[in-house]
Amino acid sequence: MTALNQYERLEASGIWRETPEAQRRDVIVSFGDATLVLTDPRSDTPLAHWSLPAVTRLNPGQMPALYSPGGDGADEELEVEDDLMISAIEKVHRVIEARRPHPGRLRQGITLAGALAMLAAAVLWLPPAMIRHAAKVAPPAQQSDIGARVLAQIEQTTGTACHRPSADALSGQFAERLLGPGHSLHIVPTALDRALALPGKITVVGDRLVSGQADPEVTAGHVLAAQATAQRDDPLLQALRYAGARASFYLLTTGALPEGALDGYGEVLLTQEPAPPGDEPLLALFSRAGVPSQPYARDLDPTGEATLALIEADPYRTAPPAAPVIEERYWTVLRTICAD
Secondary structure, three states, rough: OOHHHHHOOEEEEEEOOOOOOOOOEEEEEEOOOEEHHHEEEOOEEEEEEEHHHEEEEEEOOOOOEEEOOOOOOOOOOEOOOOOOHHHHHHHHHHHHHHOOOOOOOHHHHHHHHHHHHHHHHHHHHHHHHHHHHHHHHHHHHHHHHHHHHHHHHHHHHOOOOOOOOHHHHHOOOOHHHHOOOOOOOEEEEOOOEEEEEEEEOOOEEEEEHHHOOOOOHHHHHHHHHHHHHHOOOOHHHHHHHOOOOHHHHHHHHHHOOOOOOOHHHHHHHHHHOEEEEEOOOOOOHHHOOOOOHHHHHHOOOOOOOHHHHHHOOOOOOOOOOOOOOHHHHHHHOOOOOOOO
């Protein structure tokens, strides 16, 4: 829908009725990649997805505009008063009409070629677009559920994340200190030498980065590096790409991924090596979190040759941050979280 780039963030209020007997409900109407998405404004839960090409206006020229997902015979009905939203929907129809073959003007062979081209475009374009849309509209609860399922897949390879009553609360405080409210840190008993950011504000690190580090700033650096990578490559989008278009459609329509959609994904995350984050976005995270970048840079390369930019541009090179990443006594406790 290249003609609709200007409307990709368009939203408007509407009134939706699922069946002729159902009660009318207030909804938020927004443009997806190839759909109108009707969302509950109180819970941000998607209620319906209408194919944009199939949306039909029931009362042309009258206001408020009335639409259905498939003509007069459809049960659902949507009322919209927003002029910009109405104009965008009308533009969809004009674009489709302009591209529709006209009998008598095109030869049969050209028509067939056009149909095959449209089919190829649907096969190649629609699945990725659906996956991107599913990642874009997933509410926090769905993201947390998918993140927990990815963590469970990782634990099948690494073993269950470590827990110790005296340290569990500290791991959460450590994550929130670095990344903000709602973030959690899970430490797995493996030699994983980096951190992984999962959907739902979940971060995973190997025990080597905790029990093997006298300096919490090194561990903090790996957590921030995982966050910088997640800002570049959305972990939810990566998980849904692995699950596939069919699973993403199931997520859109039911609110959850089908069982088995992420089987094997944990091993993929543990074995693949993503490109390192750029120095500038990473240093911005270090500065905002109040963490010096030099300890992390020296952990990556003790000589400092490969990480010279992180060392020289350390935001706390000349003066320490106002507060430590974690108090030394608490770090000592957290380092024992995987101890037998």
